[in-house]
Amino acid sequence: MKQKKELIQESGKYLERLLWTIFSRFIRLRDSLLTTGKRNQCKCITCGRVYKSFKYDLQYEIWIEAWHCRDRKVLILKFNKKNVNGQCSLCNHNWWEVEAYKKALDCKYGTGTALELDTIAKEYTQCVGKSNWFKLYKQDLIDMIMGFDNDIQKMTDLWKQSKPIEFLDFF
Numbered sequence: 001m002k003q004k005k006e007l008i009q010e011s012g013k014y015l016e017r018l019l020w021t022i023f024s025r026f027i028r029l030r031d032s033l034l035t036t037g038k039r040n041q042c043k044c045i046t047c048g049r050v051y052k053s054f055k056y057d058l059q060y061e062i063w064i065e066a067w068h069c070r071d072r073k074v075l076i077l078k079f080n081k082k083n084v085n086g087q088c089s090l091c092n093h094n095w096w097e098v099e100a101y102k103k104a105l106d107c108k109y110g111t112g113t114a115l116e117l118d119t120i121a122k123e124y125t126q127c128v129g130k131s132n133w134f135k136l137y138k139q140d141l142i143d144m145i146m147g148f149d150n151d152i153q154k155m156t157d158l159w160k161q162s163k164p165i166e167f168l169d170f171f
């Protein structure tokens, strides 16, 4: 992992890609530990089946991906911890599963969560082009990269000590 002063030299596009890589790892690790207690197995938020959380193992045709409930073009939702959850690749490609995903979100984070995310997406769509307050600046991207990288480390430490992650600020 690069240091803060090295990251600031990189382009915004590079930082956004790096942030996605780290964020996706964070989501899959969080939901794996939460649903199975194992680092590499996760229960799909929508169908409830358990799959490997990383696709490198090619013998598995279905795996868990970090999946968005609302459009990832909305940048503030792309890296929103409630909007992105471990979902299997099968459910991801079935657009009709969106309603089931929304129900699962309300179940995981509390009633009204799916609606809350919908509202943010709508507000963004109305404001885009008129205001840049949703824009993520390089410094924001770097802070998020460092933050999620730190959270991955914290979760890994808890896992090594066989401690649950439920009560930490990972959601």
Ligand SMILES: [Zn+2]
Residues within 6 Å of the ligand: 044, 045, 046, 047, 048, 049, 087, 088, 089, 090, 091, 092
């Ligand atoms: Zn699924």
